[in-house]
Amino acid sequence: MDWALFNFDGIMFLLRWGHFIFGIAWIGMLWYFNFVQGPFFAKAEAATKTEATKGLVPRALFYFRYGAMGTLITGLAIIGMKFGQAGSAGSALFNSSWSATILTGAIMGLVMWFNVWFVIWPRQKRIIASANGEKVENLPAMARRAFLASRTNTLLSVPLLFFMGAASHLTIRVEEGKVGLWLGIVAVIVGLIEANALLADKGPTTKPIEKVSGVIHYGLLLALVFYALSEVVLHH
Numbered sequence: 762m763d764w765a766l767f768n769f770d771g772i773m774f775l776l777r778w779g780h781f782i783f784g785i786a787w788i789g790m791l792w793y794f795n796f797v798q799g800p801f802f803a804k805a806e807a808a809t810k811t812e813a814t815k816g817l818v819p820r821a822l823f824y825f826r827y828g829a830m831g832t833l834i835t836g837l838a839i840i841g842m843k844f845g846q847a848g849s850a851g852s853a854l855f856n857s858s859w860s861a862t863i864l865t866g867a868i869m870g871l872v873m874w875f876n877v878w879f880v881i882w883p884r885q886k887r888i889i890a891s892a893n894g895e896k897v898e899n900l901p902a903m904a905r906r907a908f909l910a911s912r913t914n915t916l917l918s919v920p921l922l923f924f925m926g927a928a929s930h931l932t933i934r935v936e937e938g939k940v941g942l943w944l945g946i947v948a949v950i951v952g953l954i955e956a957n958a959l960l961a962d963k964g965p966t967t968k969p970i971e972k973v974s975g976v977i978h979y980g981l982l983l984a985l986v987f988y989a990l991s992e993v994v995l996h997h
């Protein structure tokens with residue numbers, strides 16, 4: 762049958778479609794938490810906050826964490842299928858602008874997925890339990906760490922989307938053998954940003970991500986820095 766969806770490219774397209782849907786659910790919720798709910802909670806009365814934490818937050822967190830899971834799975838599936846299709850030309854594919862950009866976004870996405878499932882969600886579960894009347898130790902420290910991980914994800918979401926979009930729509934010149942080096946540099950920078958969040962207030966600084974305006978401006982700046990650095994490392 763010569764219908765566009767019923768072949769390899771069609772399946773890849775369906776995976777991409779699923780990927781955007783999950784990605785929008787995830788990042789939409791992330792931005793909602795950071796840009797809408799957080800500033801509202803900061804000023805809301807205690808009773809309003811408890812009510813919302815019991816009824817609204819668990820629903821938002823459901824779409825948030827399964828959005829993250831679906832985005833990662835579909836994203837990795839696209840990468841796997843593309844390399845599978847390339848076969849013995851896999852090394853040429855790895856040394857391409859597509860790989861350099863998509864794997865940059867994937868490193869950021871992987872760290873963000875980790876933050877959702879292993880930093881934010883376990884702590885949010887305790888925060889919800891506390892709103893439901895359970896006695897929970899160390900609540901402020903727990904909330905603070907979840908906040909910093911969530912802000913770090915918001916910061917990384919801006920360069921992540923730059924590199925996701927760049928993969929098929931912006932071609933960066935890549936010299937043979939430079940992609941591995943570039944991805945190593947990305948992993949180190951993203952690792953340092955993540956370590957700063959995980960160390961909570963013991964890291965170098967949380968200043969750029971404390972405020973909504975800060976996280977947006979620094980997110981844009983980070984995207985530009987990563988882009989300029991990629992041009993330098995990949996072909997100079």
Ligand code: HEM
Pocket residue numbers: 777780781783784785787788832833835836837839840859863866867869870871874921922925926928929930
């Ligand atoms: C979690 C790790 C992620 C991985 C491994 C991943 C992987 C991928 C891959 C392989 C593509 C296909 C690129 C192409 O067709 O050339 C893609 C595209 C895309 N991804 Fe992701 N992605 C991740 C996270 C995200 C997130 C969080 C979002 C947020 C919405 C997102 C949004 C997009 C968009 C909009 C495209 C379409 C780009 C285009 O073709 O125009 N991705 N991603």
